[in-house]
Amino acid sequence: MNKPFAITLDVGSSLANKTGSWRTERPVYVDRLPPCNHACPAGENIQQWLFHAEEGNYEAAWRQIMKDNPMPAVMGRVCYHTCEGACNRAKLDKPVGIHAIERFLGDLAIAEKWNVNVEAKASGKSVLVVGAGPSGLAAAYHLALLGHAVTIREAGPFAGGMMRFGIPKYRLPREVLDAEIQRIVDLGVKIELNTRVDDLDAVLATHRFDAVFLAVGAHLAKRAYIPAGDASKILDAVSLLRGMETGEQPLLGRRVLVYGGGNTAMDAARSAKRLGATETIVVYRRTREKMPAHDFEVQEAMEEGIMFKWLSTIKSESGGTFTVEKMKLDDKGKPQPTGEYEEMQADSLVLALGQDVDLSFLGKLKGLSINDGVVQVDSNMMTGCKGVFAGGDMVPAERTVTVAVGHGKKAARCIDAYLKNSVYAPPPKHELAVFDALNSWYYSDAPATVQPMLDLARRESTFEEVVGGLDQSNALFEARRCLSCGNCFECDNCFGVCPDNAVIKLGQGKRYAFNYDYCKGCSLCANECPCGAIKMVPETI
Amino acid sequence: MTGASRVKFYQTGTFTVGNRLLDVSVRSVQSDADRNNSLNSGHRACQGCGEALGARYALDAAMRAVNGRLVVANATGCLEVFSTPYPESSWRVAWLHSLFANAAAVGTGMAAAMKVKGRKDVRVIAQGGDGGTVDIGFACLSGMFERDDDVLYICYDNEAYMNTGIQRSSATPAAARTMTTPAAGQEPGNVFGQGKNVPLIAMAHGIPYVATASVADLRDLEYKVGRAMAIHGARYLHVHVPCPLGWGCDTGDTLKVARLAAESGLFPIFEAEAGEVTGRRTIRRRVPVEDYLKMQSRFAHLFSPKRDERRIAMIQAIADRNIRRFGLLDKSEQGAHP
Amino acid sequence: MLKQCEGSIAIAEAVALCRPEVICAYPITPQTHIVEGLGLLVKSGKLSNCEYINVESEFAAMSVAIGASACGARAYTATASQGILYMAEAVYNASGLGLPIVMTVGNRSIGAPINIWNDHTDSMALRDAGWIQLFAENNQEATDLHIQAFKLAEELSVPVMVCVDGFILTHAYERVDVPEQSKVDAFLPPYEPRQVVDPDEPVTIGAMVGPEAFMEVRYLAHHKQMQALERIPQLAEEFRRVFGRASGGLLHTYHTEDAETVIVALGSVNGTIKDVIDQMRAEGVKIGSVSLCSFRPFPTAALHAAIGHAKRVVTIEKSLSVGIGGNVSHNLRMALQGRDTKVSTVIAGLGGRAITQTSLRKVFTRAIQDTLEPLSFMDLNTAVINRQLERERVTRRTGPAAEAILRDIGTMAARVS
């Protein structure tokens, strides 16, 4: 076409006009730290594995978890999911049921026999791990993946630590635990059972290990002084729970008192019920609100008919009669004796007052520092003794499986660095993806999925798992409730809302790039990014 | 994945432009890396211009709907001026600008030409700003409707004559400050007239399709363009496109302010066939008009130096009336599109 | 085919012979019969493959034509008077975009006071709109000019206005030779647009042009008209060869070769002028006339050749450039540069006032006597004017002048449309 001068123009010719020069601020893509990841003691990249799960790509999701945590099926059941407490979705409706999805993925992996392989070259270094609880197992797993030879020495007859000797079956079926431990063993980790380390110095003197990771947990039950006529009526929760596992089933009788207010008390009480007690009463010196046990555990216990006696301390026992003193909370919320007493009949009393660490095997290890009954470690999980690291319940931290697993992972990385004569430097943390950084308009309304529960009759009499898992479709639904806080999930909003077509879509999985030739810096993309993955920064001239 | 195919929940659903979880066939036009970009980069619209965005949304959708067989007539106004200053054009469609008032008639002529040339596949869109549509171009628009000419007319409503520097049009809302309705005197800003609802007037012509849409709801907009292009005869689409400059809001708040217009009920989004309302976009998270007004300096005089309770209430009443009239809270009748 | 018919019908048939593809119709006297005629031709199927659109205004008529023409359709409309002013913006736009639209103007005065009768004020109002303006002397020429107009317009990509005196031609029954379709087809090829809005080859038409190129765009429009100066006589010649008669061209001369006095006019009044010249020639007066067929482009050179030798030139003009006088004479002076030819402007026939042979003869005679003023108003009732001026001098609130004058002369308009 012979175009008339000036009046008629070529299509698209405005590309010659670089409007990027108008800009005073430029958008940049950022990855912010999702609050769930931030809260996860095991350092899982939750948002990332949910991203895969959202697509139904469960194996990729599971593999993402496995980068940080070798036991998703266990974790999905027993983790107290601080991630969910931090989840931004809670501000819209209910947090994402992260644990339920994790459990689904873990179970699926077991069913599908998904495995991980050691890809690293053998380093020629060997590491001793003391204790096959979650912390020791996690450390062994990561160390093995890094190419190191690992030997675990475990005092007990099975691996698993408190996951096996503490957490009852109805919360953590043993085949699940076994399967996930087996996967670690399959990596070449040697577990020597019934091999208590009594004197670490001696062991280290006879065997050449390049490093040691201590993870012996806290197994010594704390006792309260209760004058009793028949001491055999009083036992501790740890022994009770451990006994069920080793077959030394204790006789509790029909009426059982459990003394304490933590999760262990709940497990002991609920186990007692399942062992045939007709009445189980938890005696606790403060109120329900002050109880350290998680709300859901108290709730489930109550559903199962466990009774509670608040604001009470047990003073003495005589002939099956327990004397109980009423307590009163003072201004600071501390329980104070009132001098009022009452009597309770019971066949046995289970003490669930917490555990101490058995440090006897450490002897006079050089440089070791112990404080408050726990072993002190530096920021690299190393004890005062060079090459000896420690984690889990035996170091100062919250005592949970998740923390223990996180310690195991971190210790493995530090040990790896130590073995290479360097110091582990964690990657820098991104800015936190707070709720205000999101544009929540874009997320569909979606109520949280409820996991199925075993019917009550079976809960009261068997050790079958109480809480059911999700199936494929509700796991997917639940995963899709994730807001992907702070991390691009390729929703195309920036690509779509730019009035200047200054966002380039790089293709699936490759995210986007800005075309600063045309970006005028209006910040629409940043404001309309649902997950807060775009930031405006001042232009420098 | 069996689970994936059964689950009908997609994280952001169709609220976001794209969604990797949706089947490709139901994804938006704008999410397509190969979309037409009917309005190309390098145009001179202000930062965050809603009109530039709305025009690309609408024309890209139309281009997809008619397989690229499209010609466009454009009225004078920002859209025309910022897209075609010699020697550069931002259009990637066959496009003609004639005058301010005649886009609808030019569209009629184009449609007539295509018909007489036997080019049945080529479809016509005429488009303009609110001034070019509801004021000066109104006669041509009505004529085109009345004859039922095969033209889709798209009005990009930014609620004033923006290109000439923000003067009042008959689409300017009550109380809004413009350069010809200054924030001065006893009743600062635009008068509370009776309003001029051109979509309803279009419906009164009994034309096959009338709809309103907003840049804040892309999927709805694209659906409506698609629907319109599937129909022959005179069609009208009225798209709400905030103008950050004229409204006095942040350049990054264009979509937010458009969203609040819809969520407050001030800009009702509905569609009508043959003169009957057949669908409405219901309000998802209702907000008081105040939330919307406060974002824009053109309404600043309603809040300072003293709150103008009376007139804020009058504006709320307008929103409430829209909500009643169009059933904007009636969740039972949500649009059929995803 | 020779037939006795109304001018409008002959024009309608001529337009139909050109196979227009889009026709926009809007009524205004005196062009109405043309679009009505076309409407009948389309509706009856005689003119097929044509979209006949009843628009809602002249502005829309031109706008629809613009859209159609830009998409490659041959587009036509007709108007007059108030209508052409109502579409004025689009008239300029059509030429600015270089769209070869053909429009008939049934020339009529412009109000207020509203008046339906013939003069040239309407076409003159848009003489600078960039359109070619051809004036028909009679209905045969009106018919033929339309056929030439389409060819000229499309070749140069410029719109053409065919100006036909309202009532005098549009409503006159005359014998007209309406050409045969085959000949028209032979003369006028199908429209092949210079640029077109087309999804197959998309372009942006109608850009905003700033100071850096606007002058050039305008100059190119002028240049097109200069090209038309060459093409118009050639087309008239081609037309003569095909149809066997002379029609169109830049101008028609009548006894100008030896004329000392030359009368110049546009349109149908030339017939009356020629009658008077015949009479005066018979009496031995060296007088001749020029009928300007093309007013835009203005045929300066051709006019110079025709009248350069004359002692005096008198323009008979049906429009008044209020405040200065004549439009034609004003333009004509360009053709007489370097000459001391005396030019007198006679404003005549405004609002349909009859231009009689007697009055013309009086004017010509005074011109020859060199007593004709540079600007005069034919048959002006000075008594009425003086009385009105007197009233205005005495009282401020005299009311509208037109009504006062009507009252004064004791008639009321019989029909106003």
Ligand SMILES: Cc1cc2nc3c(=O)[nH]c(=O)nc-3n(C[C@H](O)[C@H](O)[C@H](O)COP(=O)(O)OP(=O)(O)OC[C@H]3O[C@@H](n4cnc5c(N)ncnc54)[C@H](O)[C@@H]3O)c2cc1C
């Ligand atoms: C009843 C109960 C329920 C619990 N429920 C939960 C829950 O639901 N969720 C949660 O997150 N946490 C729970 N916990 C806490 C959690 O189990 C512990 O925090 C966690 O297991 C600590 O892991 P660890 O590896 O440090 O130690 P442990 O799990 O205690 O493992 C230490 C291991 O080291 C072995 N060992 C000890 N000494 C030696 C030695 N000298 N030589 C060799 N081996 C040795 C032990 O036999 C044991 O297997 C619960 C705890 C209890 C008691």
Ligand SMILES: Cc1ncc(C[n+]2csc(CCOP(=O)(O)OP(=O)(O)O)c2C)c(N)n1
């Ligand atoms: C006949 C005519 N009158 C006035 C103008 C001046 N003018 C050009 S654009 C414009 C404003 C356009 O307003 P609108 O149609 O709402 O479009 P916007 O610029 O707001 O997108 C005006 C008044 C014109 N070009 N033509």
Ligand code: SF4
């Ligand atoms: S929404 Fe998803 S990414 Fe964000 S905190 Fe919750 S689980 Fe994590």
Ligand SMILES: [Mg+2]
């Ligand atoms: Mg506007």
